[in-house]
Amino acid sequence: MAEDTPPVHEGDGHEGDAPDAVIPPEAPVDAEPEPEPEPAEPEERAYSEAESELLARLEGELGDAVVDHADAYGTLVVRVRPDAWRRAAEVAKTRLECDFLSFVAGMDWQPAPREGDEESSDTSAPVQPTETTFGAAGSEGRFQVFAHVESTDRHWGVTLKTDVTDAAPSVQSWVGVYPGADWHERECWEMYGFTFDGHPSLRHLYLPGEFEGHPLRKDFPLLARVVKPWPGLVDVEPMPEDGEPESSETTAGSEEPT
Amino acid sequence: MSARAGDVEIAPEDLRHLADAQLNVELDTGDMVLNLGPQHPATHGTLRLVVRLDGERVIAADPVIGYMHRGYEKLTEFRTYPQVTTLINRIDWLSSFANEVPFIWGAEQLMEIEAPPRAVHIRTILTELSRIATFLLFLGEMGLQVGALTPPFLGFRDREHVLNLIEAATGGRFHPNFNRIGGLKDDLPWGWIGETRDTMRIVFDACNTLEDLLMGNEIFELRTRSIGIIPGELGAGYGVSGSNLRASGVDWDLRRDGTPYLAYPELDFKVWTHSDGDSYARYWVRLQETRESARMVIQLLDQLPSGPIMAKVPRIIKVPEGEVWTETENPLGQMGYYIFSKGATGPFRTKIRSASFSNVSILPWLLRGVYVPDVITILASLYFILGDIDR
Numbered sequence: 001m002a003e004d005t006p007p008v009h010e011g012d013g014h015e016g017d018a019p020d021a022v023i024p025p026e027a028p029v030d031a032e033p034e035p036e037p038e039p040a041e042p043e044e045r046a047y048s049e050a051e052s053e054l055l056a057r058l059e060g061e062l063g064d065a066v067v068d069h070a071d072a073y074g075t076l077v078v079r080v081r082p083d084a085w086r087r088a089a090e091v092a093k094t095r096l097e098c099d100f101l102s103f104v105a106g107m108d109w110q111p112a113p114r115e116g117d118e119e120s121s122d123t124s125a126p127v128q129p130t131e132t133t134f135g136a137a138g139s140e141g142r143f144q145v146f147a148h149v150e151s152t153d154r155h156w157g158v159t160l161k162t163d164v165t166d167a168a169p170s171v172q173s174w175v176g177v178y179p180g181a182d183w184h185e186r187e188c189w190e191m192y193g194f195t196f197d198g199h200p201s202l203r204h205l206y207l208p209g210e211f212e213g214h215p216l217r218k219d220f221p222l223l224a225r226v227v228k229p230w231p232g233l234v235d236v237e238p239m240p241e242d243g244e245p246e247s248s249e250t251t252a253g254s255e256e257p258t
Numbered sequence: 259m260s261a262r263a264g265d266v267e268i269a270p271e272d273l274r275h276l277a278d279a280q281l282n283v284e285l286d287t288g289d290m291v292l293n294l295g296p297q298h299p300a301t302h303g304t305l306r307l308v309v310r311l312d313g314e315r316v317i318a319a320d321p322v323i324g325y326m327h328r329g330y331e332k333l334t335e336f337r338t339y340p341q342v343t344t345l346i347n348r349i350d351w352l353s354s355f356a357n358e359v360p361f362i363w364g365a366e367q368l369m370e371i372e373a374p375p376r377a378v379h380i381r382t383i384l385t386e387l388s389r390i391a392t393f394l395l396f397l398g399e400m401g402l403q404v405g406a407l408t409p410p411f412l413g414f415r416d417r418e419h420v421l422n423l424i425e426a427a428t429g430g431r432f433h434p435n436f437n438r439i440g441g442l443k444d445d446l447p448w449g450w451i452g453e454t455r456d457t458m459r460i461v462f463d464a465c466n467t468l469e470d471l472l473m474g475n476e477i478f479e480l481r482t483r484s485i486g487i488i489p490g491e492l493g494a495g496y497g498v499s500g501s502n503l504r505a506s507g508v509d510w511d512l513r514r515d516g517t518p519y520l521a522y523p524e525l526d527f528k529v530w531t532h533s534d535g536d537s538y539a540r541y542w543v544r545l546q547e548t549r550e551s552a553r554m555v556i557q558l559l560d561q562l563p564s565g566p567i568m569a570k571v572p573r574i575i576k577v578p579e580g581e582v583w584t585e586t587e588n589p590l591g592q593m594g595y596y597i598f599s600k601g602a603t604g605p606f607r608t609k610i611r612s613a614s615f616s617n618v619s620i621l622p623w624l625l626r627g628v629y630v631p632d633v634i635t636i637l638a639s640l641y642f643i644l645g646d647i648d649r
Contacts, residue, residue: 100494125336126604152510180496183619206324
């Protein structure tokens with residue numbers, strides 16, 4: 001188990017012919033982390049056959065309610081207009097044969113406000129970019145609801161997104177289509193403050209009834225760090241190879257214990 | 259003075275009894291609210307179940323969760339990628355190693371790093387070992403819920419052999435924190451492979467013993483057959499996954515049907531399903547899957563490649579901008595992470611899809627109309643971990 005010895009395989013009789021020394025890692029390429037059916041090297045990721053089929057069916061039913069679409073490492077991401085959110089679920093269940101609801105969740109794209117920002121030595125959280133950017137298939141504003149559904153029969157899945165307005169964060173409920181959306185929407189309601197029209201009973205799921213605020217919004221601070229600074233702050237040492245610990249970019253990473 | 263009921267002559271004094279009987283039938287017994295938990299042995303933690311009863315029959319059930327909510331989705335935003343694995347070990351604490359796999363896989367996809375084959379194989383072995391450990395506990399525990407005291411001892415005893423293997427390889431019985439982006443922390447220790455082969459024999463023996471003890475046992479069958487039936491289609495709509503869904507006849511296993519991950523495409527294994535969808539079927543499917551996992555471990559040991567266990571990764575891990583959804587077949591069902599990265603050292607947001615959360619969300623539907631003692635066996639047969647519900 002010494003870290004620097006090459007991984008010599010102890011004798012069990014099998015695969016004794018393999019050389020003990022290190023094989024170049026490229027030698028037998030295994031099928032693990034390359035999930036796309038086709039190599040997706042270029043920036044503009046091409047759609048796989050299943051993704052094109054899913055997109056064609058969605059666009060066939062929803063028409064111009066499909067605002068944007070993209071590929072995220074082998075998963076089709078489709079953004080639909082908010083008024084077509086429930087219709088999208090119905091189409092996914094019937095036309096796409098996606099009978100399995102994986103999750104419904106909220107998203108806040110606004111970067112979290114930081115006290116000292118770059119210059120500060122606060123390494124309690126990794127430094128995130130300060131400008132607001134939106135992920136695959138874009139977003140209108142700060143808030144989004146996204147969900148993933150899958151087919152147990154066709155073995156494909158699609159991530160659906162829709163925009164939620166800042167002023168009145170509300171979106172149609174999926175409970176009538178996927179009964180499992182009940183708890184996911186309750187969670188989303190208390191964590192982000194989005195309401196779901198048509199949900200039978202939006203009440204607290206995880207948090208106590210008198211809890212105020214929406215913890216997963218980016219402007220909600222992590223209270224544990226407010227009450228008491230991150231204890232790791234005191235024993236952050238610069239890594240020997242990193243050189244200048246002042247470079248604000250890398251300070252967050254150097255806290256990682258190895 | 260006599261009255262007629264049908265064609266039978268009834269004496270007046272008998273008529274009085276008849277009236278009493280009628281009165282009893284119409285008596286409204288009223289509903290009773292029974293609070294199961296938050297500390298009940300069948301709940302594996304702190305799940306509270308508020309059930310409304312009419313006599314012995316449940317007319318409404320409302321699970322109250324959140325006693326163990328730790329806010330992991332928020333906490334990941336304050337951690338670097340390597341630190342997040344420490345957290346997610348504690349989601350489903352019985353199969354912690356399997357929790358790490360989809361997250362690391364997602365980060366590796368974003369960074370376009372591929373773990374070397376030996377690391378991939380060892381990851382697969384440890385994932386299957388944690389599945390065996392989790393299921394052995396279930397196979398024993400289920401006996402306890404129907405009043406059999408021997409199976410839990412056997413389950414706990416034999417699980418310990420598997421946990422010893424995990425501890426020997428990773429250093430932790432429950433929280434290995436062994437995965438690294440691009441590979442693993444260490445190689446396997448000396449003698450581990452032989453030990454694992456021996457332990458797999460113990461696992462097969464344990465499965466046979468438990469099968470002998472419970473399957474075909476009259477009490478066990480009475481308590482589990484046609485109790486808590488989940489129709490496959492409805493289960494999928496609720497997001498019920500894993501063995502619970504396969505016990506409802508849905509032939510869907512991400513190891514075979516999902517995006518190829520780990521070394522599963524190279525393995526030869528059978529996906530077990532049962533058409534009944536009741537508690538018995540869930541037990542049966544997990545029993546078969548334990549054996550199947552042991553077979554997979556042996557296959558993996560036979561074809562374990564040599565080579566490095568870490569790919570080349572930068573010292574400070576920065577994950578390029580992008581979003582990725584990874585899902586794996588974990589012991590309790592589908593586990594997934596939706597990682598949003600903005601190019602920093604930590605994730606911008608992580609959506610954690612845990613299996614038990616969705617598995618338990620079907621309870622209000624499933625418990626309606628069952629008898630109180632069956633609530634216990636249904637809870638046990640769904641097999642959830644509280645950390646996996648509350649995150």
